[in-house]
Amino acid sequence: MPYHHFTGDNLSRSEKVQLWVVNRLLASQVPDGRRESSVQWELKHSSGVIQIARLIAQKRGVDLELAEIAAAMHDIHVIMEGGYTEHAARGAIIARRFLEETGQFDKSEIRKITAAIKNHSNKHEYSKDGLVELVKDADCLDCSLYGDGIYEDKPPEQLKHYYRRIVRVREELGLPRKKQIEERLKALEGTR
16 A cells, blocks of 8 residues: 555554644744744754654664654644743643543553653753653754754753763764764863
8 A cells, every 4th residue: 555645544643643743833823923933943843853763763672653753742832832931841731631632542652752742851861761862862863953053052061961962862873973063062071
C-alpha cells in the first residue's frame, strides 16, 4: 500500500498527533506580531525535532512512537499560545489533556510523553529517563542546525549544557565536529 501522506483513516497514533500539531499551527489565531517565534519557525522546528528524535530513538533503543509524539508536542504551548514563559510545564498540561481525550494512550504512555515535554527545557538537568533526555537532545541539535549562535541569549551556566548536548549528540550520530561550538563550550567551561 502506498504511503498515505497524512490523509485517510490509516494514520498511526503518532501520525495523528503530528497532524493535530500541524493543524494547530495552521489554524493559529495568534498573529506573528504577538508570537515569540513565527508559525513558520515552529513548523520547521517541530518537524526537525521529530526527525532528529527518530534517529536518536533508533540509535538509543528508545520507543520510537513515543519519541515521535513527545518530539511533536514538545513546544505545544508555544504553538498554541505563542510564548515561551513556562512553556514546557504548560505544554505538558495541554498534551496530557489531548492524549487523554483521544482515548488511544494508556496512563503510562501519557506519563512518559508528558514528562518528556515538561522537562525538555531543563537542559542543565540530566536524568536516567531515556525519553526525557532524547527530547532535550533532539531540541538542542535541531536548534543548533540554524546557526551556531542560536542559544547565545542563555546565561553562560545554562549555555554550556546546551553545547555539551550538541557536541555529544553530534558525536553519537557520527556527524562532523562543530569547531565553533566546541571552542565556545571550552570557553564556557573555563569560566566556572
